[in-house]
Amino acid sequence: MDSHPTKLDYYADMWRLRSESTIVSFLKGDDGRSALVLDSTIFHPQGGGQPADTGFIAVGDQELKFVVEDVRLRDGIVYHYGYVETLAGDGAVESETGKEVRLHVDESRRKLNSRLHSAGHLLDICMKNVGLGLEPGKGYHFPDGPFVEYKGVIPPSEISNKQKELETEANALISKGGEVAVALLPYDEAVEECGGSLPDYIPKESTPRIVKLGTNPGCPCGGTHVHNLSEIISMKVSQIRTKKGVTKVSYTVG
Template structure:
């Protein structure tokens, strides 16, 4: 693989965009045998931030050849599109395709599901404060369809678990019913902090321009993922369980169809 500049992330400000054009910079097979494409820009979201990657297709212009994107990862700002050529006998087109235009097509149903799950996780964060659990500090998040959850540092008294579970579910669904436009923007550090309730997480360096997600009238939050265009698109949310263990609280949830 040749050195290259960071990949331009088109989904950063166009989260609903599912088709685009880009330039093929590199095609190679990694040490693990997987084929990968590097482009100058992409609408494919790489796995990260608790969100699974997009899948879909990349096609070389003026060709019937398609590359099936099965996994997307990012390293040092460069996005790697892993997958397989639909017709292995035509891999040479990819090898000789440096500098050519390619067409990108993201799987709409997978993107929509991932965006709904991710957005629902942010709403849970917002509503934790509304039900008196704002003292808990955010930890890990897992917005994958097979068992999404958000995790917090701190505990909830055992006798309050069921009541807080019910309150949290009611609060989130009230916000979903209300709806509200969702947008992403890059902001100077001080403006971003103000939009997020007065402060930003320690991992965001001062002086930077973080990407902030705003869901309706609620406080914003720093995030690099994809989201719904309106809060109402989440449809509904079920808090299936709140579990506390070793100083951590996990909120497990699912969303409606």
């Protein structure tokens, strides 16, 4: 298979749900699933705490489509996992290498994933705004129980008040609104855009992708987000739990 990295079209345009590409290969993964590899994609692969997009890929002019159930990124290559669905012919995709395809991302799933992801990043901003200088760690932005973990603790006597403060601050920012922007920046510019520092895992020779929510400092992120903070609609901080030096903040969106 061609090892040329897949061009990540969603990196530049997080809100694009339709695009065209060409087939690089059709294969069976190590787990036996069928996988379609393209030269570019608008499908977001699972990663960074965000679930994968789903949808379908229409092949050529035939009554044939590849239903995308899962998407993963490995060594620069995006694998679209799913199955062939056809109304005509034998449904063979193997012979279609180099064929033009049309990509269709499921809109409702992408929008929900983006709202949850943006809400998680908004929570980071709210933590600072209410006087909690805890460093964000793991984020889980799936619909079945989204949360963000922070390094450090909140005293038990303050948890209830801080939970209310976080929710009030989040909804105030959502009501105010603010455009969400994304850019690939030279390292030094990215540092400045993010308030003076970047995580240690980002190489200094890299060009980080920085997402900014409104006028707040940006942060490195590879996922998709809403156009405007108002699209989150509302946010509820459902629980705060502290264990072994880590504070877990669970939330939902309206």
